[in-house]
Amino acid sequence: MESYKNLDIDKILEILDERVLQHTGRHLLKSERVLIKGSWYGRDYKEIASNSGYNADYLHREVARQLWAMLSEVIGDGTPVKKISLKPALLKLAKKNYFKLEVSKLDNNCLVGKTRIYGELPKIGSFYGREREISKLKNQIHVLKRRCIVITGVGGIGKTSLAAKLLEEILLENPNVYKDIVWIKIHSSVDNLFTKLINAFDIEIDNESIENQTLLLLKYFQLHRLLLVVDGFEKLGQIANFEKRLEYEKLFIQLSEGNHENCTIITSQLPLEEVIYATKNLPIDSLRLEGLEERAAMRMLNEKGLWGKECKELIKMHRGNPSELEEAADRIHRLFGGSVKTFFDYRTTVIGQLLQSMLHQQFGQPGLLSDVQREIMIYLAESTSESSPPIQFYNIIEALKKQIGLEVSIAEAIRAIEILEQRSLVETYRKSGKQEVSYSLQPLIRKYILVDPFNLVRRKTSVLQISNSIQE
Numbered sequence: 085m086e087s088y089k090n091l092d093i094d095k096i097l098e099i100l101d102e103r104v105l106q107h108t109g110r111h112l113l114k115s116e117r118v119l120i121k122g123s124w125y126g127r128d129y130k131e132i133a134s135n136s137g138y139n140a141d142y143l144h145r146e147v148a149r150q151l152w153a154m155l156s157e158v159i160g161d162g163t164p165v166k167k168i169s170l171k172p173a174l175l176k177l178a179k180k181n182y183f184k185l186e187v188s189k190l191d192n193n194c195l196v197g198k199t200r201i202y203g204e205l206p207k208i209g210s211f212y213g214r215e216r217e218i219s220k221l222k223n224q225i226h227v228l229k230r231r232c233i234v235i236t237g238v239g240g241i242g243k244t245s246l247a248a249k250l251l252e253e254i255l256l257e258n259p260n261v262y263k264d265i266v267w268i269k270i271h272s273s274v275d276n277l278f279t280k281l282i283n284a285f286d287i288e289i290d291n292e293s294i295e296n297q298t299l300l301l302l303k304y305f306q307l308h309r310l311l312l313v314v315d316g317f318e319k320l321g322q323i324a325n326f327e328k329r330l331e332y333e334k335l336f337i338q339l340s341e342g343n344h345e346n347c348t349i350i351t352s353q354l355p356l357e358e359v360i361y362a363t364k365n366l367p368i369d370s371l372r373l374e375g376l377e378e379r380a381a382m383r384m385l386n387e388k389g390l391w392g393k394e395c396k397e398l399i400k401m402h403r404g405n406p407s408e409l410e411e412a413a414d415r416i417h418r419l420f421g422g423s424v425k426t427f428f429d430y431r432t433t434v435i436g437q438l439l440q441s442m443l444h445q446q447f448g449q450p451g452l453l454s455d456v457q458r459e460i461m462i463y464l465a466e467s468t469s470e471s472s473p474p475i476q477f478y479n480i481i482e483a484l485k486k487q488i489g490l491e492v493s494i495a496e497a498i499r500a501i502e503i504l505e506q507r508s509l510v511e512t513y514r515k516s517g518k519q520e521v522s523y524s525l526q527p528l529i530r531k532y533i534l535v536d537p538f539n540l541v542r543r544k545t546s547v548l549q550i551s552n553s554i555q556e
Contacts, residue, residue, distance in 0.1 A: 093120075093121055093124045093125075093174075095178075096124075096174050096177070096178050097112070097117060097120065097121070099177060099178060099181045100112065100120070100158075100159070100174065100177060103158055103159060103177065104154070104158055105387075106210070106383060106386075106387050107157065107158045107383055108154065108158070109386045109391070113147075115138060115142075115143065115147045116147060116151050118132060118136045118138060118143070119132060119143055119147055119148060119151060120151075120170065120174075122135070122136070123167045123170045123171070124170065124171055124174065129143050129144045129148075148167065152164070152165050152166055152167070155170070155173070159173050159174075159176075159177050160173065161176075161215075179256070180256060196255050196259045197255070197258075197259025197260045198259065198260040198263070199255060199259055199260065199261070199262045199263065199264070199265055200263065200264050200265070201265050201267075202264060202265070202266045202267070202284045203266050203267035203268055203269070203280075203284060203313075204267055204268075204269040204315075205248065205251070205265075205267040206244055206245070206248045206267075208245065208248050208249055208252060210384070210387060211245060211249050212376055212380040212381070212383055212384045212406065213376045213377050213379070213380025213381075213383075214242070214246055214249065214376075214380070217246060217371060217373065218246070218249060218250055218253055220371065221233065221235075221246075221250050221349075221371065222250070222253070222254070224369050225254075225311075225347050228369075229345055230347060230367065230368075230369045231339065231340045231341070231342065231344070231345075231346065231347060231348065231367060231368075232336070232339065232340035232347070232348045232349075232350065232366070232367070232368045232369070233347065233348075233349050233350070233368070233369045233370070233371065234317075234349075234350045234351075234352060234355075234356045234368060234369070234370045234371070235247060235349065235350070235351045235352070235370075235371050235373055236351075236352050236353065236354070236355055236356075236370060236371070236372050236373065236506075236507075236508075237353070237372060237373035237374070237508055238353065238405070238439060238442055238507070238508045238509070239353060239407070239438040239439045239440075239441055239442030239443075240405050240406065240407025240408055240436055240438030240439050240442075241373050241374070241375065241405055241406070241407070241508075242373060242376075242405075242406050242407070243315075243351040243352075243353075243373055244315055244351055245406070246373060247313055247315065247349055247351055248267075250349070251265060251267075251311070251313070254311070261309070262309050262310060262311050263308045263309045263310060264284070264285065264308065264309075264310050264311070265310075265311045265312075265313075266281070266284040266285070266310065266311070266312050266313070267313045267315065268280050268281065268284070268312070268313065268314050268315065269315045269316060270314065270315065270316040270317065270319045270320070271316070271319075277314075277332065278294065278297050278298075278301075278335075281301055281312075282297060282300075282301070285301070285304045285308075287300050287301070287304060294331045295331075298331070298334060298335050298338065301335065301339075302338055302339070302342055305339065305342055305344045305346050306342065306343055306344045308346075309345070309346065310346040310347075311346065311347050311349070312339075312346070312347070312348045312349070313348075313349045313350075313351070314336075314348065314349070314350050314351070315351045316351065316352070317350045317351060317352035317354075317356075317359060318352045318353045318354040318359060320332055320333075320359050320360070322449065333360045336348070336350075336360060337360065337366060340366050340367060340368050341366065341367070353442055353445075353507070354507060355370070355372075355503075355506040355507065356368060356370065358503070358506075372506070372508065374403075374404070374508075375399075375402070375403040375404020375405050375406075376399075376404040376405075376406055376409075377404065378396065378399055378404070380404075381399040381404045381406075381409060382395060382396070382399070384406065384409060384410070385398065385399070385409065385413060388410070388413035388414075388417075389413070389417065389422055390413055390416060390417075390422065390424055391424075392424055392425060394424035394425050394427075394428055395424055397424075397428065398412060398424055398427075398428075401433065401470075401527050401528070402527075402528065403526050403528075405436075405439065405528075407436055407437075407438045407439070408435075408436040408438075408439055408528065410436075411434075411436035411437065412427075412434070412436070415427075415434060433527055433528060433531045435528045435531065435532055436528075439528060439529075440532065443529065443532050444538065444540065446507070446509065447540035447541050447543070448538070448540045448543075454500060456484065456492065456496060456497065456500045457500045457501075457503065457504055458541065458542070459484055460480060460484065460497075460500060460501055460504060460510070460523075461504065461509065461510070461525070461529075461533055461541075462533060462541065462542070463475075463480060463483045463484070464480070464510065464523060464524060464525045464530070465525055465529075465530045465533035465534050466534070467483070468524045468525060468530070469530075470527055472524075473522070474511070474512075474513045474522035474523055474524035475522055475523055475524065476520050476521075476522045477501070477520055477521055477522070477523065478520065480497070480501070480523065481494065481497050484497065501523065505523075509525075509529060510523045510524070510525060511523065511524045511525065511526060
């Protein structure tokens, strides 16, 4: 882990130049390279000027002022970069880059420092923004000592990437902090989740019952310093066998309450309370992930080769969803010659694969959306547009009464729209605390509902079932 210290300044300049290009859309200037090299070797402005052909006053007053400001933003991590602090900042950058290269080579059951990595830890390519979220998660893990943290959000919003980046940061800061870091990816089934955990911790079992397996896992947690990531936790909600579902629930409830200082990080498209029922009094923190901030999203699009004021409109349309933006950028290059303006001239909206898959699941899987929730989303899709104001809650209730033809209870309507909000399926607006909340839809979700590509949106249960679902 110390090989980065052997890098020479020319190699570090290559790393820095790539980072500057990602942030600013340009390469380092020759004068900037000269100043960085001279500062690396501890030379003053006169010495740098005498060996480069530049005027010392020009380097000091013109080049340095703008360079330090730019580098503070690009590599400063919140700390101003000056001539005297440049070398430590560049070494930190080299260390991060070296670590990323090492992580990209990681295989199952390998070591980073004294920490064993086990599982399907995803490889991180480009990563944008999320500094605030990472800082909050680190505080929850290291300071508040949370035993369970749930990261929720719509498909493609970056839950998995954020969790992987968090692990990278934790290992970068202290590669010896954990004995094991285990990443369990839940694919189409959770039937082998216990087996994956048992194998990850090398626990010997001999036809043990699920209850005994749970006790063995909890004992291992108590004896070792661990960080566990369960990616795709919403699939637990698809288990039809109620007893088996309770077994998984019991495991994660006990992990969050157990006598240990370890942490379990869960990523899920559904809020945890919709997957595990007994969560009200558990010491569990949640982070609902929203889209990228505009500056981070712009860096992403610039790196993808998209420029112009229309990029801001593209970010707004996709609500900063990184997966959606990546697919949109690829599509704009392929079909519109890289022109975002031409893309908007066609006035089209295309939904990416991850978000579309999530919406297929929401509308297609029995029991995920009630008919009241469907009607709320259909009404919002048909009654709002990108330019129209959001709709107040009272007006939604009145519309439900007319469209469904039944007397909808306020309590059920409130619960229905709260669930939609928790799943990031509706957007909420409130100008002040005294105003009634209003609701709208993201453009992509609105289009999915209106187009209804697989006839899933308007699939309904019987009138009797609806009636039963909306009574007090």
